[in-house]
Amino acid sequence: MKLQSLRRAAVGVSAAALLLIGGAPSGHAAEAPVLRDLAAAKGIYYGTAVSASKLNGTYASVVTEQFDSITPGNEMKWGSVEPTRGSYNWSGADAVVDFAEANDQKVRGHTLVWHSQLPSWVENGTWTADSLRTVMTDHIATEAGRYKGRIDHWDVVNEPFNEDGTRRQSIFQTAIGDSYIADAFRAARAADPDAKLYLNDYNVEGINAKSTAMYDLVKSFKEQGVPIDGVGLQAHLILGQVPSTLQANIQRFADLGVDVVITELDIRMTVPPTEAQLAQQKADYKAVTSACVAVARCKGITVWGFTDSDSWIPDFFDGYGAATPYDENYQPKPAYYGIAEALGWTGDTTPGPTGGCAVTYTVQNQWDTGFTAQVTVKNSGTTAVNGWQLAWSWPSGQSVNQAWNATVTQSGSAVTATNASYNASVAPGSTVTFGFNGTLSGANTAPTGFTLNGTDCTTA
Structure with missing residues (x-):
């Protein structure tokens, strides 16, 4: 048996579960696509954000079968792991890392420094530049150090820019100043020398003021020797609005000598969706995936939740949803096949019944x-x-x-x-x-x- 066959046997995916994820038991239809295998053949990974509490049953089977990288949606954020200063809760983060290691998956650590979901003792503290820098670098040393050698990529700093390209006035920006991002990257490199270190943001998928500010910062880091390995383009997109400059933007970052990944892909639409909307979503997922495949230093894609039942979109965008490749019942939508086609799959998307x-x-x-x-x-x-x-x-x-x-x-x-x-x-x-x-x-x-x-x- 090949490694992938052994892996799937080990997690006990049943025939019924395979059908839920697009399996093809009938001899009349081609074998359904497995995204992680198709992506590996292209030299990239295909991942998903996960919720630790849901890593069981059909949810876990699909995650294991289809994705070779997982990102904890909330379990590694500062407010989750250190809600009280010096008091840590690693249960959720440990569960995600343990699951990934048991299923031959990479882990994207998300995230070490972010203006949101901070514990109140950080957000509402009274800090000097030196005192907050010490708190920040100590946090990085503790968390990245705990998982040293077990995390493939860290989102070291998340969402540092405003839409016009100016710096977001987070507690770190206002107390420490412009140097906080470089300080965080140096601390992360010291804590885990083998992990790839990323700067991550949203609305930077196309070429615009915000992505250009990110580009300029990465360029300056490379010139100064600040240890940065890659940039993450979140890609929380709206149906029919994949930026026309996406591939060119990926390429210009790659030309700086850093890797690029799509870190949080979802494509939302008004609900309930129509067949035309689902067809457009398929085309959009295919376009994003194709843009990554076309650039040598684009290393992978992560969907921000693979199923509509685990998506953040309905809670934040009234009237919108259906943003992921699977519906709420873990059944693949046309978007799933759009991804597969961009990764080179040409098989039948509609397996027939066993028995007639x-x-x-x-x-x-x-x-x-x-x-x-x-x-x-x-x-x-x-x-x-x-x-x-x-x-x-x-x-x-x-x-x-x-x-x-x-x-x-x-x-x-x-x-x-x-x-x-x-x-x-x-x-x-x-x-x-x-x-x-x-x-x-x-x-x-x-x-x-x-x-x-x-x-x-x-x-x-």
């Missing part, structure tokens, strides 16, 4: 030049279908001109009906029904050769 399917085709109404038909598809197999396409050919030259509960396309006599966003899943023994209006110019012979995701169906 049955189709009932009924003409409900007919007139001289047209007709109305209803199609019911039964999953008579033993495995769920998560995303479906029903295909057939017209025997008498008919054509479809309007459909409901499915998107129907036609080329010549060949017809394909694709699920709507709300009826993509068909459990074993369950049915899904759609209808359409068609035109005819003679006989209206019913089709018989139906296939569901490449699996031959009987006609009831």
